[in-house]
Amino acid sequence: MVADRLLLPCPISQREREAGSRCVVSMAANTITIQDPRNPHVRRTFTFDYAYWSHSGFVRNRDGLFAAEEPGGRYADQGSVFNDLGQGILENALQGYNATLLAYGQTGSGKSYSMVGYGPNKGLVPTLCERLFQAVRANQDSCQCQVFFSMLEIYNEQVIDLLSRGGRSLGGLRVREDQLRGFYVEGLRRVPCDSATRVEQLMEQGTRTRTTAATHMNANSSRSHMLIIAQLKQIFSKENITKQSNINLVDLAGSERQRSSGLEADRLKEGTAINVSLTTLGNVISSLADAALGKKAVHIPYRDSVLTKLLQSALGGNSRTVMIATLSPSDICYEESLSTLRYAERAKRIQNKAVVNESPTERLVKELKAENAKLVLRLSRLGQEGRKTEEETKELRRLLTHNEMQIKAIQTLWEQHLQEALKDWEMQYATITQERRMMQMHPYMLNINEDPQLSGVVKLFIQEGDWDVGLSDLAHIGTSRAIPIKGLGIQERHAVFTNEDRRVSVTPVAGAKVMVNGLPITYRTELQHLDRLILGSSSTYLFIGFPCERGADDWSRYDYDYFQSELAAAEGIHIPTLCEDQSQASGEPSVESSQTDPSLLAVFYDYIKLIPMVTEANQMSQELSKGVEFKLEIKNLAMSDCRGRDLEKDIAVRVTSLENKQVWMWSKAKFINRKFLMEEVYHQQKQQQQQAESALGEGQGSGSKRLVLARDRDPFWDPLEPLHLGSAHLWLQSLAFRIPLEEQVEVLGPEGTEEAILQAQLLPCSPMGLPLGEEDILIDPTELLGKRLDFQLFLEQCCGLRWLKEAKNRGVQIGLRVYDCPQSFYTPAVWHNANPLLEHRVHFSAMRTSQDLLNYLQSSALVLELWGLQEGCADMVSSLEGLRLTPEGSFIIDKASAPDPSMLECPASVSDLRSSLRALHQDMEQLRSANAALRKENSSLREQLNRGPGPEGGRGRVERHGSLRPSCDAELARALKVFYHSMTSLRAQLQRLRRHRPSEEADLLGLRLFVDEQSRLLRDFGEQLELSVTALKQDVATIVRRKRERSGIWS
């Protein structure tokens, strides 16, 4: 039997839509096309057995059902999905085949919506059960039917029984293997069911268990797999046949991989045991797909994870299997959606051979009865023969009773089970009715979970009076009562809720974290209907006021993301701010910002996803006394590349050791990995602590002890590495004119803060490193083409280093990369000084300037990176591998213009060559000055020519010259040159002004003289500056006028 699969693009969530994300998935019949948002002409197409569109074209009708906007619209509602897939599964199961339904996709893409559903939009599981019991009732004359229902969760390779009545067992339930049954979960509760309502209630119970799970940290449910197993046994008494089938319904963990995780390996092993099951499922699917393609001897790694063990028969053998792959079609989910499509494509290749599981009924009973008869016979014979071997008789009697019991058990088990289940059900039903009544009477707090499927499950009622909310289930003072809650950062007594005079208020207990609507509170605060509360690190609740205040408002907008966006907004981060920052940084007007860049949106979502995780990490660090603090940052918020284009933004987490101010920057992927590992460590520690406490007896609270872990296992620790503190841009344009540049550039940190001032020079020079003179200044940069270009970068000093001001035991280095050099260069490290002298000079040479290099000079900057060093971390070292040097020892930057390699590869004669070269250079310098004189003449001739012919002629020449036309008008260049000269002398004046200080022992008169002198110098400087600028303005005006006159079109 061939497995079916389908695709179900889910609707873009409201928030994504508001934020202006685009849909990149389209669908025609069963074919899905996905478009790369950054590269719109890159499209990939996939075809599946079924594809469903539920992204647009639907309305919510009065009953809350989503349905197609118009009859026959493309929108696929839950009903049509069931008709195509659920119906088939049901029929298969009734025929005695095993059936499996898997939902795969990224968190939030609609797995649970498809499997379980929300409210009236029931998913496949409840509908399937409903129809199953309909079928059972319809056939009850010919066949007796037994349905057992189980629900479990696989988290971190542990199996948790979601229907268990007792507490959860440490380490979870065991998965065992049996020759007949294959793998099964030992001790998993199987609840007999006889109606769909019953199943729904069990699912509700399971969901509640998931919600109140002991772990209580974020993103857990998205990392766990939920498995529902319905066992169907049909006994056809007339035909003496029993058919048995297992229906596995699997809501898999979110498929999302951390985008950058592949790029850098963490020092610590991945803390993603959580996804061992998902990874193994992928491997099993790949191997099965290979096997289906005819590859021989493929090993199928079923045994590598709990999930694949339990699904072994479903995946590779005896089951009819359907995989639903769900997609979020918005541009920010592109990578994940593409990976989901590829996954589904692989799964498509698998071919299963399912068989009907039928056996003659009563065979076992008959066999047992026959055996009993034999035993009775033997017993009586033994009596007759008088050979009363007592032991034998005993043994035979024991066997007899055992068999009789077994027969009885088989017959009565089902009825017994049903009776028990009924009692259970009645109790639970009473609780549910009670809760419904309470909701109509009292205000309450409704849990909001990151997973919408688990939101609104827990209700904490605040009845009249004072209520202590916290870990403790004992009330504090005589009059107050207790509402126990669990969670990270929740204190024994966390807050007091008071319901008095039909008002509800909350008062945090000293030291407890309570936030209302995104802001921390410390005093008694009155709550309004629909206020958002965060208790401890990240336990989120929506406050539901008195019934009379409720109205018909829609609470669904207050989802988990809403809470986090509110926190982000309190920190000044919301989508509009990000956009403004970006447009400011790029110097563009912010008109465009409504069309948000998808990468920016992704950053925003990452940010709000990470807020609770960072809070939790901080709480764990505090409780385990790890002495480190985590803080979310947006990398590259104010950074641009060498062409001034914005760098892609990303999330980073700054980790600071509180004791010695050491700093680490973790990528998002690394942080998430570490957070998993921290959770593991934290739970271990808590368990040990509890055990120790109970061993010591009550009242011996151990407080928070510092957790000591070997460094190679400590998720809070990492070796120190140099940190990228910020960058400065040194624009290279002046080099194209061979004009020296001296600059004080600002080094900006990732978020736009000033990290330091860097004094740097770019000096065009001779191959030997002698500075060029003014006569070498070019009017037309294209003259450089094909010629050698030498320049030096001189890094003079770094001033006002913020990194050093924060802590003295630190150092810095400057790193840079030039043109197409594969390696970065680093200055030697300087330590313990906030204004260190660098005095570092590097000489670069292009042997034959290419057009490409020229373009680079005219449009790019040297990005000078400031790297922070901390005691104990290694310096950054320039790797000179792959770099080539000129005979004079400077670095060659233009690959295309490599000198004759033979010259480079004979080091023996280098010193001889050097001296002759030096002579040659002197000749060349002479030639150069002659050349300069000639060029001057040349340019004045050109100028005359320019002026000579009329406007037409001028234009004609421009066209003829095509690409050789200088990018800058010669006249303009000359004006600039004049301006530049005046600037050089002005700069000297400025330096003088800077250095000009009154002498230490100057008296009042001396100071007065100094001030007079200073004002004179300033006045001179101002006048000079004014003069130069006016001259430039006039020159430019003349040029523009002349140009207009010549072209005659702008008049």
Ligand SMILES: Nc1ncnc2c1ncn2[C@@H]1O[C@H](COP(=O)(O)OP(=O)(O)O)[C@@H](O)[C@H]1O
């Ligand atoms: N086909 C759909 N139609 C309408 N809403 C949907 C659909 N699929 C998902 N949603 C909504 O998107 C949100 C996330 O879906 P959910 O099924 O919980 O995702 P997952 O289980 O994959 O993490 C839910 O609020 C759900 O109601």
Ligand SMILES: [Mg+2]
């Ligand atoms: Mg889900």
